[in-house]
Amino acid sequence: MTKCEFLEALRNALSQLPQSEIEKSVAYYEEIIDDRIEEGMTEEEAAAGFEDAGAIAKQIMLDLPLGVLVKSKVRPQKSPSDGVKWLITALLILGFPVWFPIVLAIAVVILSVYIVIWSVIAVLFVTVLSIGISGIACVIASLFAFPLNILTAFAAVGGGLVLVGLAIFAFFPAKHAAKGLIWLTGRFARGIKSLFIRRESVI
């Protein structure tokens, strides 16, 4: 492989990046190759002594901040001309009554999914809490019953303790279920994000 072939291959592998980044990387490797040739290597040897251009490019891209990478993937590098920018802005403004309700509706749907999931979690805990509270209320009520009717009082204490026990027992499955539901919201959110970021085999 000649020096030019290697640098061309590198340039191609880096093509999605901003021009300045491509030039910096290519200039670095060109300098290395030239130095090697100066030290006595042949051009073939100098251009060969690297991993292949694809692997080098991947390493360079991996090292770039995520923002630069996502921008380069999502937006085409050829910055639109001013005329195109105006056209797009005009279309966005004119089309506002069309796309805005759609975006709003989608946002509301997403919000309601979240609300539903969190409501289920809330219901679970409120249920457990109310069982517990009624149990405590029973025990407290029994204190008033004692002077009146001992049997009723004991029944109330027993019933109250059963309820409190039930609440404590039910608390842990409720916590588990809540955790599962929260994980579900996480998956949901990630699914939505992945619609925007076309991730390829960069990793």
Next chain:
Amino acid sequence: MDAQLKRGLLEACVLSVLSQSDSYGYKIVKDLSGLVEISESTLYPILKRLEVSECLTVYAVEHNGRLRKFYSITEKGRSAISDFLENWKDVITVYDFIREGWQNDKM
């Protein structure tokens, strides 16, 4: 060696080389290859990162009709070296401790 660890070490090595004198990519690799496993491809992201963190600056010098990029250490780069030495004092203390324990264990 652990990749993250190696990266930190290499950054300090590069800064150390530059603290002796300004240098260029190929020469830095040559100077360090006796000490650690480093290739030009490994060096490039390190130089970029050091430039971003303002530990070095870059300037170009004409050499045999082409431009050679020279890297020069900054004050921030020098204090990064001293931070490295400070941090690794603890590592060395731990290393000595473990090695002593290891030798006693062999007994």
